[in-house]
Amino acid sequence: MHPIAERIQREFAEGFVKAVEWRGDLAVTVTRKALHDVARFLHDDRDMDFDYIVHVSSVDWPDDEERFEVVWEFYSIRKRHRIRLKTRVPEADCIVDSLTDIWKGADFMEREVYDMMGIRFRNHPDLRRILMPDEYTEGYPLRKDFPLQGKGWRDTFEFLNEGRG
Amino acid sequence: MQLDDQRTTIYKVDPGRPETESLPLVRTEELLLNMGPQHPSTHGVLKVILELEGERITKSTPVMGFLHRGVEKLAEEGTYHQFIPHTDRLDYVCAMYNNFAYCRAVEKLMNITVPERAEYLRTIVAEVQRIIGHQFWLGTQALDIGAMTVFFYTFRDREILLDWFDELCGARLTTSWYRIGGVERDFTPSLLDKLRRFLDYFLPLIDEYVVFLEKNRIWVARTKGVAVISAEDAVNFGLSGPTLRGSGVDYDLRKYEPYSAYPRCEFSVPVGKNGDTYDRYWIRVEEIRESVKIIKQCLDQMPAEGPVMAEVPSVTLPPKDRVFTNLESMIQQFKLFSQGFDAPKGEIYCGTEAHKGELGFYIVSQGGGKPYRLKIRAPSFIHMGAFDFMSRGYMIADAVTIFGTYDIVMGECDR
Structure with a gap:
């Protein structure tokens, strides 16, 4: 196993779920409960030193029991290594701890995840929609059950239906 | 229309009496100012709500998404090859680098x-694109804060390179020249010749741009110590x-995680000291010079002949001339575009140093021809x-400088 993953497993025996290494990328999955502590450890520990946040993303797996996967990617500018931290949340209770108190840049990225996938972040300073309009109520566009052409709204544009016989 | 009380008390001036007597006490309170979405300096459609105290900004709230086109959703519905033209429309000023990153x-x-x-061709074109991006930035950023002249000079030279792109791939801005596994076509001798001549013509002109800005006291005052x-x-x-x-952080993926032909070129990464707009300007100008250096080295080192596309028939496209004459190649091309190739299960993140910063793609594949999530x-x-x-803490007018300092393009911001 990758030394970073080994270290996380040692420090967080309960929170650690699995580590996958593929094409040189290391992805570590942890439980939702341990997420914030693991992130804090990754940021503060001398050997980890993940000071740079690359992106926050989310993946929808509609068939799984824990439907959503939230993905953070970190980089260490001094140590030059990378890690992808992942956690799973069920649909009924899709809320995870926000990491904005550790990486300030997570603010907008987490807002985007909320906007696109509907995952809420606990202790986020300003959790609002960011790309979609504030008053948008038709769901979260990047979920797999959201159709590509939108949800009905488009059909109300009269000029689109003209001449369709 | 009726003015509300507050405004009438502040601005009421009776013309019959001297001003000193008529002006009431000036009240101070926070003012909300909507900047954008159609402000010319926002480079697209961006709105920022500024909370002001006098002319100082106490808080700003960016409102984005006016240009949101759901590119990530579209990616899930098309094959990997079909997504390349969509990447052109992300950062539409520098389409080549988006293609490259993807x-x-x-x-x-x-x-x-x-x-x-192909690696050398890719590096050359990417660096040409970096020059274009920085030229565009130099011109528009100076224009935003009132220095107009340099805009004409950078855009004059940018035109030459855009025409060069036109000759290379048939489009000036939405290029789609990169392909998975290589590039769409090789350089012609005329392109090589034009590029060499351009570099010789261009190098002394960088100093000319610099003179226009650094001798402009207003521009210097508005960039030094701002943002x-x-x-x-x-x-x-x-x-x-x-x-x-x-x-002052020398984080550059071209050096940190070298890719393409960059490890074979010698170049330095300019790093600032003060973290203000002026330092970022200086870095961009130096990067133009470094780009010229990289292109020259690539042109010298590049193998004279060779394939420009990897030979992996299940993934990469067949050469165009074979598609028109050979039935099997045509079938291959058709199948790759309509069904896509079978990607393995897994997920990757790949970051590339575009001229604005790290442009990365995180792709989750579940097998099949389409990305599961991009x-x-x-x-x-x-x-x-x-x-x-x-x-x-900065003035309203500095908000424009701060947009400029990021080199923001809303197509990429809103996706």
Whole structure:
């Protein structure tokens, strides 16, 4: 196993779920409960030193029991290594701890995840929609059950239906 | 129309009496100002709500998404090859680099090695695109804060390069020249010749741009010490590219995780000291010079002949001339575009140093011809996250400088 993953497993025996290494990328999955502590450890520990946040993303797996996967990617500018931290949340209770108190840049990225996938972040300073309009109520566009052409709204544009016989 | 009480008390001036007597006490209170979405300096459609105390910004709230087209959703519905033209429309000023970043990500997913000549071609065109991007930035950023002249000079030279792109791939801005596994076509002798001549013509002109700005006292006063961010904060916010390097962090993926032909070229990464707009300007100008150096080295080192596309028939496209004459190649092309190639299960992240910062693609594949999830790490979006932090305490007019300092393009920011 990758030394970073080994270290996380040692420090967080309960929170650690699995580590996958593929094409040189290391992805570590942890439980939702341990997420914030693991992130804090990754940021503060001398050997980890993940000071740079690359992106926050989310993946929808509609068939799984824990439907959503939230993905953070970190980089260490001094140590030059990378890690992808992942956690799973069920649909009924899709809320995870926000990491904005550790990486300030997570603010907008987490807002985007909320906007696109509907995952809420606990202790986020300003959790609002960011790309979609504030008053948008038709769901979260990047979920797999959201159709590509939108949800009905488009059909109300009269000029689109003209001449369709 | 009736003015509300507040405004009438502040601005009521009776023309019959001298001003000193008629003016009531000036009250101060916070003022909300909507800047944008159609403000010319926002480079697209961006709105920022500024909370002001006098002329000082106390808080700013960016409102984005006016240009949101759901590119990430579209990616899930098309094959990997079909997504290349969509990447043109992200950062529409620098389409080539978006193509490059995307193709690199898919190549990492498919584990494809690009032939040597193609790597050099890619690096050359990417650096030409970097020059265009920085020229565009120099011109428009100076124009935004009132220095107009340099705009004409940078755009004059940018035109030459855009025409060069036109000859290369048939489009000036939406290029789609990169392909998964290589590039669409090789350089012609005329293109090589034009590029060499351009570099000789262009190198002395960089000093000319610099004179227009650095001798302009107003421009210098409006950039020095404006939008300062410390190295720790810049890293913490996830800034990248010249915006981060201005603060003294030499994070450049071309050096940190070398790719393409960059490890075979000698170049330096300019790093600023003060983390202000002036330092970021200086970095961009130096990067233009470095780009010229890289292109010259690539032109000298490049193998004279060789394939420009990897030979992996299940993934990469057949050469165009074979498609028109050979039935099997045509079938291959058709199948690759309509069904796509079978990607392995897995997920990758691949970051590329575009001229704005780290442009990354995170691709989750579940097998099959379409990405299961594709996330674009757009530097403009992430830079906007630091806007509130960086604008506090500055004047309203500096907000324009701060947009400029990020080199923001809303197509990429909103995706």
